[in-house]
């Protein structure tokens with residue numbers, strides 16, 4: 699899904715980052731419902747905010763050939779980049795196991811789902827170190843989660 703924020707909402711979000719975080723996490727959880735994760739049963743949604751006020755969502759997409767699986771974060775970035783966006787402000791990520799009733803920390807929907815190393819490198823191609831990464835419980839900058847990114 700692609701959502702265009704109006705300028706009022708954008709300035710609202712700039713003055714209240716808690717509101718932005720909440721809105722992006724909600725979109726990430728919605729996007730998670732489209733996850734194709736029949737092998738891991740771990741569904742992830744992501745919502746990426748461009749500097750121009752568009753939100754692109756993504757979900758993880760698995761494949762029987764495991765190495766072809768793609769993460770929700772890179773799906774969101776790929777959609778935005780393919781439409782010409784190059785500048786991004788923040789991403790929210792929400793992951794959880796589906797249809798499992800196991801009492802462990804990673805099974806809980808409110809457990810933070812960190813971006814994998816590949817996604818952190820992917821983000822570093824387009825995002826500055828102050829790019830915000832919102833998880834269910836915590837928030838980070840890209841610089842905090844991925845210092846020393848590979849650059850050419």
Ligand SMILES: [Zn+2]
Nearest residue numbers: 769813814817
């Ligand atoms: Zn990833």
